[in-house]
Amino acid sequence: MVSAHGGRPVAAARNRQVSLGAYVTFEGRAWQVAAVAGASVRLVDEDGQTASVLASFLFADPTFAVVDSPAPGVVPWGLMESVPVRERERALAWQRHIREIETGLPGGPASSGMPRPEYDPERKSMAEREQAKADELAQLGWPQVSRATVRRMRARYHAGGLMGLIPQRKPSRATGRADERVVAAVLEALRRQRGRSKGTLKGLRQLAGQILADTHGPGVVKVPAPSTFNRLVRVLADPLEHPGRPARTATTTPVRPFTPTVALRPGELVQVDTTRLDVMAVGEDGRAVRPELTIALDVATRSVVAAVLREEGTKAVDAALLLAEMAVPHPARPGWPVHLHLAHAAVPYDRLLALDARLEQAAARPVVVPETIVIDRGAIFVSAAFLAACETLGVSVQPAPPRSPAAKGAVERTFGSINSLFAQHVAGYTGSHVLARGEEVQGEARFIVAQLQELLDEWVTACWQHRPHDGLRHPVLPKKALAPNEMWSALLGTSGYVPLPLTGADYLELLPVRFHPITGRGIRINYRTYDHAVLNEHRGRPCPAGPGGKWEVHLNPHDVRQVYIRLPDGRLHEIPWIHRDHVHAPMSETVWRNIRAALGRRAGRERHEADLAEAADHVLRRARPLPGPGAPAAAAAGPAAVTSTAGPQTADDDAQGEDSLDVLEAHFPDADGHSDGGEELSAPVGRYALYDAFEEAEHW
Incomplete structure (x- = not known):
């Protein structure tokens, strides 16, 4: 399979992939893709003539197009035989009409002939072709045929093929005409019995009656007769959940027929x-x-x-x-x-x-x-x-x-x-x-x-x-x-390789989205302030496209040192945290919450945020593993290192920075129980060699 998208968006590229068996137009003729070998594509026309062309030359041809038609597939005649003749003929007629709408020819893209003017894909849009077909069928005497009907039949054909065009009769429910409230009560009774000692159907019926009385009131919903209730339980209960059989826990599953999952090409599943x-x-x-x-x-x-x-x-x-x-x-x-x-x-x-x-x-x-x-x-x-x-x-x-x-x-x-x-x-x-x-x-x-x-x-x-x-x-x-x-190497020869270009902008688009106003101070998120000169002309102004006038902001929860905001030019702009220079490693939202819980709120907002930035950098430096065989950082810090809340602070604003470090060092002592003032620790040497690939290969 090769890709025909070049530098186009990814979503559009997926709709123009050339795979084995696809129909394409090249040099004004209809072809079918017979093989893909590296950068070459082998084509076969309706007369059996073959051609081998480079993919780049194929895509550069002005007449090149991928014919959008449903997969041919084998008609399930075994099921069709059980369908009444009238419905079968109507489905075959719909198939010809749908093919004419989508390709211009009733026989499909590989058939010969010229499309009628009202169904020519080069002249008419899909909406015009659907409306023309609805008008034609109405003139032929088909009852209740509109453009919406044509669109619905096209969707059913793409989803289920020819069998999708057969009218589907609504199947009868397994529970018959049982009251839905009774069914819900039986399911709840079976759920409560899981993992417990198994009783009898009579006891299960009493439990279902209690659930009905508690949910809808005494006497509002009548419990079915024992024979009806027993039949309902046999339908709803799993084979190993039925009373009288071995009990099972809520996490186990009865043995069912097992069919291995099969995939024939990389990426298929x-x-x-x-x-x-x-x-x-x-x-x-x-x-x-x-x-x-x-x-x-x-x-x-x-x-x-x-x-x-x-x-x-x-x-x-x-x-x-x-x-x-x-x-x-x-x-x-x-x-x-x-x-x-x-x-x-x-x-x-x-x-x-x-x-x-x-x-x-x-x-x-x-x-x-x-x-x-x-x-x-x-x-x-x-x-x-x-x-x-x-x-x-x-x-x-x-x-x-x-x-x-x-x-x-x-x-x-x-x-x-x-x-x-x-x-x-x-x-x-x-x-x-x-x-x-x-x-x-x-x-x-x-x-x-x-x-x-x-x-x-x-x-x-x-x-x-x-x-x-x-x-x-x-x-x-x-x-x-x-x-x-x-x-993978063996399957590449039959499936090919499709390069997918993704850039950093694509990754930013996948980040979680939230909406915030742009104030005179910048963007405020969870007691963090993000600001940049690019926000100057938008401060205090509502977003013309955002909900409630707020601006679209993308935030990575694993690195909150910057956010990305979409401005009127349509691009995402990076807005740094005002204290990003003080934190020298990626900081997650979880670490930020733990730091806030350990230090507590301060009187001054600006000083409090600066203290948090300094404390965050201190934690990230000290959380590294200690060198040598000594106690690790996890054991030194303890599980409750940052879950307790600091006591009330009585120092003035000038001593808040020293107080924050004192509180932090009390929660994060080093291996000797003393503070080292935030000295950066080196990573353990020689600790990462867990295996030798060459030595491991000798055992295979």
Whole structure:
């Protein structure tokens, strides 16, 4: 598959991708894409003649266009035979009419002939063609046909093919004519019984009656007769939840038929999920924390195409960042061995480099543009920010069914592999459950979250991507288990590679949005003031397009030292925090809240904000791991380092800065129990080599 977008927006580019089997017009003739080999595209016309052209030459042709037509597909005649003849003929007639609306020809883009003037795509818009078809069908005697009817039938055809044009009869409910209030009461009774000793249907009926009485009042809703109630329970209860069968807890799921997830090309299906990593890390404020890990797994190659570690509370911006990370090449970190670069991987590197120059310094990991992402129903994945990011990149989102872990079995199994192959070798490993946990896990934490991220990225590149996977089998070599990188290389020949250009401006657009006024002091967010000279002409003025006259502001919750505001020119401008020069490392919103709780409010707003900036820099410097085998920063600071509130302050404004540092040093002593005045500590030397890639390869 090759891309025809050049420098156009990403959303438009997704609508103009040339994939295998697509119909295109080239040099005034209709062609079908038969193969994509590197930068060359092989075309076949309706007479069987073939042509091989460069993609750049194909896209530069003035007559080039991608015919937007539904996938041909095989008509499900087995189901069509069960449809009445009248409805079947009507569906076939609608199919011809829809094809004429979209391509100008009733037989589709590959048929011969000239389109009628009222359906010529070169002369008439889609709305005009739909209205012409509605008028034509009305003249032919079709009842109740309008332009809205034509649009609805087009949508049904694109969604379900020919079967989508068959009138769908509303299926009967599994619960029959049972009262919805009774159904809700039975479901609530079954939920309360989960994890408890199982009783009888009679006891469950009494519990449902109590729920109905508490919810709607005594005697308002009548409990069904025992026989009717028993039939209703058999319909609503899971097989292992039914009274008289073995009890199950609320987290277990009855055994259902299992079908493995199959994907035939990179990016066709990507599974995303979040879990806690079984490693304790040193937080930004010096506490021992257990970070959250969010990964994206390509099902076709079993490649970890993106992984993001966060100290706590993975946000929608992290999920959006995950999308951008999997779609652009991963840069090889300084100090990585040369065999971890893509140039030394078992892939057609020269051909890929000709398509995307960014791969020259890339790590040996796949780059995929996802077509479909399978998510659970977590808040970050169903948020408006994540769904908007997917829509921008042209990605389809598929939520997994509730209480169905097998729907994301590949990514769930990968989490277990990461914990067993990587996490157990890292200092601060917590074990898979409390019974396997050590006594001093928090005291063993040695790495901050950013360092763990570096280690995880290197491990994924050096170990996971080159480790044979039993689930990866090529049809030519069915007895040999392939590594994720080997499977990616094998599938590149059939699927091709599509470079997706993303810039820093695209990342800023994916950040969370909030709306604030521009005052004479600048922009005030959570006791922080952001100001810049570019705001001068807009101070005190309402935004002409924002809600309530407020301005659109983008904020990164993991680095609050600056915000980005959209001004009337349409671009996002960076506005720094007025004390950004005092904080020399990225500071998250969580650290800011902890600092405020530790220091308390001061009498003067300006002095209070300056104290917070100085305290934030002090915390970020002192939260680094201590050198040598001594106690880590997490153990020195203690879990309650920043959760207690400072007592009332009685000093005047001139001594507030000294008081703030005194309070801070009381909460964050060094390893000896004394304050060192904010001296910067160096990172531990030789602590990051958790494995040797060459030595590990000898065991594979």
